[in-house]
Amino acid sequence: VYERRKETIERVFADMKEKHGLRWTTLRGKEKLSMQAMLVFAAMNLKKMATWLWRKGISPLDTLNFYPLFGVLKKILSRYIQPLFSKLGKQGLKFCFVNKLKYRK
Template sequence: MSKQTPIRKNLKRKSFELRREVIKISFMKIWQDYLDEADHLRLTEINKSIYAKRKETIERVFADAKEKHGMRWTKLRGLKKVSMQAMLTFAAMNLKKLANWTWKGPCPA
């Protein structure tokens, strides 16, 4: 049988008291100021209009890659092989875009 020493008894009581208390700890990221500034800039009127064009430009590129260039699925295994397929696909898309620009001229975005 172990005797309850005053130290052990005191530790048990402290741990019980800590379980009853609600301790709230809030963490802030080191770069939180930059995130707040980015949110502030994104919500200005000029940047809202630029951000709205994202649907027409950037997201359209990925949609074309999925639909027209087989990026929805892959038969390859391994990060290196899939990365190579993605790079070749986007290189081909850039060449097509460059060819269209030389024949038609760049479209104003």
């Protein structure tokens, strides 16, 4: 049981810390930290969904297959992400984008 858990659940936490910059933060306050964590979780879920669709043989370049996803993303962006970026301020924006470039291959 623990060997299987190590392969699935612990991997998610390791990726969250190393690839998505949750090892440390430059933000202050519970609200800002919660918003940063939610953004990271949303990004991780989108990556999982894109990988799942790709393995099913659905090309991400085919916009017809992703049309429902775009509608959901548009709602999420307008409702949660835009207000989040205004609350994070310049420091939070810098962290979000610079940290993602660090791990590109």
